[in-house]
Amino acid sequence: MSFESHEHYMLRAFSLALRGFSAGGCPIGAVLVDNASGDILGEGHNGLVQEGNPILHGEMAALRCAGRLKNRHAATMYTTLQPCFMCTGAITQFGIPRVVIGDVRNAGSDETIAFLRGRGVEVIVLDPATSPAARDCIELAARFRREKPDLWLEDWGGGPSPRLQPQP
Numbered sequence: 001m002s003f004e005s006h007e008h009y010m011l012r013a014f015s016l017a018l019r020g021f022s023a024g025g026c027p028i029g030a031v032l033v034d035n036a037s038g039d040i041l042g043e044g045h046n047g048l049v050q051e052g053n054p055i056l057h058g059e060m061a062a063l064r065c066a067g068r069l070k071n072r073h074a075a076t077m078y079t080t081l082q083p084c085f086m087c088t089g090a091i092t093q094f095g096i097p098r099v100v101i102g103d104v105r106n107a108g109s110d111e112t113i114a115f116l117r118g119r120g121v122e123v124i125v126l127d128p129a130t131s132p133a134a135r136d137c138i139e140l141a142a143r144f145r146r147e148k149p150d151l152w153l154e155d156w157g158g159g160p161s162p163r164l165q166p167q168p
Helices: 006-022 058-066 085-093 111-118 132-147 149-155
Strands: 029-034 040-045 075-079 098-101 122-125
Touching (some): 006 029, 006 040, 006 075, 006 098, 029 058, 040 058, 058 085, 111 122, 132 149
Parallel strands (some): 075 098, 098 122
Antiparallel strands (some): 029 040, 029 075
């Protein structure tokens, strides 16, 4: 990468997450960056509350903002929280080769990271010991989970469906 640091772009994603949180929504932000120029192609934050849209997660908002592109094969997705399976699917569908994550502690498991890596996506998880942006992402998501557990659960699809759980 010959442009700004991962920290720079994660701080931008965090500012978007904070904007969403300050407006009463889910604190997840994302920025899609062109790997060659460092230009931001698209950015956004979770819009569940603000737009009443359950599929407008931070990553989806960044993709929507970027609009039509021939491809996204030379881009990096910065996201404040480990992507859910819906966003992971979009990342792989559009061939985004790199994802940088600020917070994996507040996610349920590492399944989506394994899925991305299994499809050749480079996954970089920022270390909160050395990244202030990662610490901010972790702290904001943890605060949101404490203060609005029902909204957290709603954003993740309402929790596991009892009808789809493995039977003994």
